Structures are given as structure tokens and as C-alpha cells.
Amino acid sequence: MKLKFLSNRKPDFKTAQNSILPFHPLESSLDTNLAEIKRLIGHSADVVFRSLSNPSSDSPAISFIYIDGLVNSDLVSQAVIQPLTDHPLLKEQRPEQAFLLIKEQILPVGGLQECTTVETLLGMLFEGNAIILLDGSKIALAAGTSFWEKRSVNEPTSQGVIRGPKEGFTESLRTCTSMVRRRLKTADLRVEQYKIGRRTQTGVALVYLHGIASEQVLAEIRKRLDAIDTDSILESNYIEELIQDGGLTPFPTIMSTERPDAMAGGILEGQIGIIIDGTPFALLAPSTFFSFFQSSEDYYQRFDISSFLRLIRYSAFFVSMLLPALYIAITTFHQEMLPTTLLISLAAQREGVPFPAFIEALLMELTFDVLREAGVRMPRAIGPAVSIVGALVLGQAAVQAGLVSAAMVIVVSFTAISNFVIPSMAIANSIRLIRFMMMLFAGSLGLLGIMSFLMVLVIHMASLQSFGVPYLSPIAPMNPGYLKDIIIRAPLRNMKMRPSTYGSKEAPRQNLLPKEQQASGSPSEGQGNKNS
């Protein structure tokens, strides 16, 4: 398997995560430590320093640091500050014993970690831990008190289904991993966490099934994640662009999903999930071209209707890519291919139109893209105005004014609607760009231009790879056994083997009992029932 590596990296980048700060071990003096921390943090309004020191007694001085808004203040006061101020034994101890006492007995919080350098301490602080510094101890404690305002779990906005789970990922990494974990209750589910981004320190989690995900692909993804040396990771697209296979291509080679069930399904087939903190859009890699046409709803409906819908999607793909181009090619170069009556009607419509078909189509397509972008950006209150402008002024009025032909309006509208049928926004967007190229070729070389550009696309896609997996598999290279979940969706009972498309080993994922026995016993179907 050929794996492409990121080759144009700077030779001097470091993989050390906190490389922007020099390495500062904690001192035993509380004042020195506090001074150093204050120097690094500066005067930030949201950082709370609180000291419990009573110079008159011989008890050790204690300092707390936490960030207001990242911690649960009730928890900090009740579970951290109060026990430490109240404890009768604490005052009599020497610093080392006091430290042990605090660590092992006093604090009633779940997560408690030790920090020995200022850098790890700051890292803990920014994650919402309350830091406890003890005079005379070279080790600081970080209590897990993090709590911040989160969006609750909502229905996914971009990948809706009629039947199926209605919850989507949220911006919180932990919530996302828990949603996957809840669906895959197996010891094989592994969650590997990374921190990427020098300034954002964004949590990135690799989620996969041990023994099913291909080790080779996994190693490659880890390698590419480690190689990332950037300021910031604010959304999953940062990761996607930084780790995807090199080469200029309009096609996405990593899938993004907002649905935990889609991610669980992908993981069960051997894909590797990448969840990024701060965005509900998680990534699935490696992805093939055909995986972008599979919706998780395909598996929640009867296979016949799912197969039909898949065929509709592929047709919509071709319509969305080719329809305006075909219209241009046929009306400009190959009129003889149309039935005479249709040709006459088209010619009559185009009679008053001042532009060639290519310009006409280009104008209309661009107009639609403008409308679409406006629909995303504009405030909700102005929505109806845009619909009126779009529907009436640019549709009917434009036709009546003789600027465009009515047939062209139909073509453009149908193209636009078809584009929304494709389940993945990523591939729908790449078609939007390809469509313009297609129209250009159709306008200059007619059908030949369309065929040529299609052929170039086919060659291009045949050469693409996603983490070593050929982009067009399992069609090219073909594996006839796996075709039953590509063009159509075969009944679950017939998909007994897990495909090895993503580099995993082929293995049964269902009990291979004969049908009669299965019907009498408890039927155990579905994706969740896998044997590794």
C-alpha cells in the first residue's frame, strides 16, 4: 500500500507540545512560584489567586489558582478550599506530610493530578482545574473542578434523518467521546487524546476499534497528527486540511459528520474517528468516494427503499454535475439530438435571449450561488425578502424580461435542488465547482468537452488515495463482494462480512446461522453486533 507522506514540512519543527515556553520546574518557595506564574500569566481579570496563609501560625501557606468561568465555583469552595481551611491536622504537619495528607485524604474531588513544572501547571489551569500550591512543596496539585457553559445535545442541523437517533455531537470533546462510547460498549474501543495547536492546545481524540482499524492507517494518522505544528486548531477542517493526502483535488478525502451513530457505524467498518474539541463536526478517515453517498439512515430503513434512495442520490450527483453542461452542449452544438418538437419549443424560448447559452447558464448559476450564500449569512428576519427576490424577480421576471429562457430557469433550479440530495456537504460543494468547469468545457467543445472532462475526473479519482486506501474502492480496484453496500444497500442479513475496504481484516459481523434457525431464535442483526 502506497502511503503519501507530508513532504513539504519545515525540517526544524518540534513535536514537543509546549515548545513556546521554556521549561520551568517548580521551586519549593510558594512566593517564587506565585511570582513566576504571575509573570507568565500577566494581569488577567479571570484568573483568581487566593491565598490561605497565616504567618502567625506555623502551618504551611497554601495558595489556590483557578480561572473563573472554567471551574465550578461551588465545587471549588466546598470541595477544595473549605476542607483545607477546616482541617485540624494540617497545621501540625511538615510540608511533605501535609502534601501527602492533602493528596490522599482531604480533598473530596475525583480527578487529582500532580504538576512539577510551571508549564504543566498552566496547562492544567487552562483546562479548568483548580491548582493548589503548598509552601515548601515542589509539587502542585490540580483538582478536577472543570465546568463551563456548554451547548446541550441537540439534533444535528446539517445531517438530518427522518428515522434514527436525533442527537448530534456538541462542541465538547468529552461529550462527543461519551456519545461514541455509549454506542460501542466494548473494551476494544480506544480513545487516544492529543493536544494540537501551540496557542489553542485543542484536544483532539482518535477514536477507533482496536483490532478492527488498520494498524497501518492508524500509524499514518498518528504520524500526521504529530507532524502538525500550528498556532491554532479552531475547527475540524484545520485538522482535515493538515492531514489529508497531498495533491490538488476538489474531492474531499476525509469525511466529516455531526452524527454519533454515523461515526459509530464508520468505526465499526474500520474507519478511524477524529473528534476535535470545540466543534460538533468530527472526522472519519480514511474515506472513499462512495462513503460520501451513504447516509446513516440507509441502515434504519428497509433495504429496498434505501437502495432506491441511493440510486436517486447517484443520479442527483450526475444531474447536479452535468445538467447545465448538457443543456449548453445540446442547445449549442448538437441540436439534432433533440426531438423536433422539443427543439422548436426551446428555440422559441431562446429567441429573445441576448446571450449565448453558456453565458446565460453561467449567470443563472452564479445568481443561485449568490442567493444561497445570502441565505446562509442574512439575519433570520430578512429571510422572506430574499425568497421573494429569488423566486419572483430572478425567476419569473427575468424570463419575462427576456434575459433568460424559461428552460434555463428550470435547468438551474433542478440542478440546485439535486445538489441538496447528496448527504455530504463536502462532496456537494466540490460538485458546485466542478459544474462550472463542466459548463466551460461544454460551451467550448460540446459533448466532447463534457466527456473529456468526465474522463479526466475519472482518471483523477482513480489515482486519489485516502491514507493509502484507493479513493474509488471497492469499484476500482474492484472487490465484487463489497458492491452490495455501494450502489445499492443489500439486506443486512446478506452483509455478513465486514468489508476490508478501509484496510481492516475481513471478518464476520453476524452470526452465520442459516435463516431458519435465525428466524426461530432471537435474530441478532445490525451493525452493533460485531465479532472482531
Next chain:
Amino acid sequence: MSPLKKHATSLEMTFMVILFEIGSTPMFVLGSKAKQDAWLAMSVGAAAGFALLLLFLWIQRRLPEMELNGMLRFGFGRIAGGSISAIYCCYFAYESMRNLRDFGELTAIILLPATPMSVTMLVFLLIGGYAIWKGAETIFRLPEILLPGLMFFYFILIGMFLLMKGADFRRLMPVAENGLRPILNAALPDIVSFPFGQILVFLLLWSRWNRPGVPVKQTIWAYIGVSLFLIFMEAINIAVLGPDLTHSSVIPLLKAVRTLSGLKFIERLDILVTFMIFIGLLIKMLIFFYCSVRMASLLTNKSEKIWAVAVGAVIYAASFIERDYTQHIAIGLGPSLKIDVIFQVAIPLVLALALALRGRKGFNPPG
């Protein structure tokens, strides 16, 4: 020169043989000299081609893991083998040029009469060049995408011919009216050299099979299947148009499809035929182009990408030498056929003889 990578799966090999042999063949009625017996001539040609195929397979089995260049050097010695390889390189480029010109002429006739041929041919050649630039692994994946689509179109057409009663198989009667001689005359050597003898190119491609040995079974089954298909298409063509009309038209299949005017939705299914011609000619042009590039790169130890540009330029330039379509056809049916015999039959036979003699001396080829 890139080292030989064994990447092609069995299915890719099978599909490649099928797609390459189909090529643009069903567009034309070969051996139309034999009138209504052209399909019999086709059968004879296929049978003779099968003998050639066995010869090529024998050579490849004697020298597994070797490409044509290495075989020629092995059989004829370094210098003679090298020069013959260079001539083969030119031969492949020539064949590629013929397909390119075919495409240019056909496009001018059926698709874009007003567009200069230099543009359409350039576009066509650039597609081939792009595929070669992407490498053999990509080229071998193409049949898996294109062949199912192509077969789908063929089945639509065949279904239409049969359902709409366009095909009248009585037009194939009487069988062998004038005895076997005209049939044999039409079949040998014309049909053998196009398309069946062209399977010669697989001497450069078989070694890419991802398993040890030679894909004998895959090739033979693919060959038998595709031969039957081609014979059937030939018969359909004649059954629709009749022997006389077939003989006189440039692209009989297109003419046959144009008889299907009963469909109200699309007046003519030209678009299907155009698509078939496009894919068929492209894959032929591409494979010959690639073989020429590969031979050149093996001979000079330079990368295929460099040679793709050089050979591409030569092919493009050479495609303008012929003055017009008449001359193109005249050369194709005259001198070209004689050259084909030399390259497809004579040299491989001598090579096989050389190998047999060497074998008697006690040589054991590797593997």
C-alpha cells in the same frame, strides 16, 4: 524508468483485456468484403487471433516477470533486441497515432464539424497523457470504472434493437453463399491484426499481475468472452442494416442506432454511440501510447513522465501527416496491415523460435 510494480489484480487484468479488445471494434463492421458472412469472418479472425494469443502467452510463460523489451533482448541479444525494441516503440506510437486520427476524423464527422481537428485531437491526447502521468496503477483501474458503463450502454442498444424489431437476422442468410474462400480472405490477415492481434500489447502488461506467474486463465476467458461479444455485435450490425448498407457507411453502428427513431423522448441515441466511440478509442489510444512510453523508458532508463511528454508530442505531430480521411483509411487498410503482420506475427514467431532453441540448450528461465 520506474521499477516494475506488480499492482494489477486478476479482475483488472480481465477487464483490461476485454475493454482493450472491444475498443472501437463494434463501431465498424470488419471483413465487410464477406457481405452477410462478415460475422463468420470475424469468428475466423478470432480463432486465428486465439492462436496468436497462445503464442504470446507461451512466450510470457517462458519469460515470466519480463516485459517485451527484456524478452527481445533475451531472444535476439543486446543490440539486435534493443533495436527491435526501439522499432516496437515506434510501432506502438504509430498505432496510438492511428487511433488519435480516427478519433479526430470521427469527431469531425459526428460531433463537432466546425471545430478544427487539431483541437479535438489535442484534448484527446492530453487525456491519455494525463492518465500516463498518473501511472500504470491508475490506468489499470480505469477499465473497472469504464467497462461496466460501456457494457450497460451496449446492453441498452442491443435490447433496443431486439425489442423494436430493428434487427432482422434473416439478413444474415444465406450463410457462406460463395463458399469459405471469401470469408477466409476477409478474415486473414485484416481481422486478425485488428483487433485480435493487438493483444500483443499485453506482453508489456501481463507482468504487472499482482500474483506470481502469468494470468493465463483470466486472459483466455476474457478473450473468449470478448470474441463472442464482438461476433454478436457484428451480426447485430448486419442484421439491422443489411450487408450492403453496412459496407457503405463510415460508422455502421451509428447508422444502425439512427434507425431507432421510434423513441419519442430522445430522437436519436447518438449520444450513447458517441460515448462508446470515445471510451473505446481512448482506451486503445491510451494503451498504445502507454506501451510506447514504457518501451522508451525501459530502453533509456528515463522516467515515464518525461517520455509521456516526448512521445505525446511525436504522436500529435504525426497525426497531421496524413492529408485526409481517405488517405488515412487507405493507409490503414493497405500498408498498415502488412506492418501489423510483421509486428504481431513474424517477430513474435521468430522470438518464440529463438526461445525454443535456447530452451533446448538447457536454459531454465527464472520462476
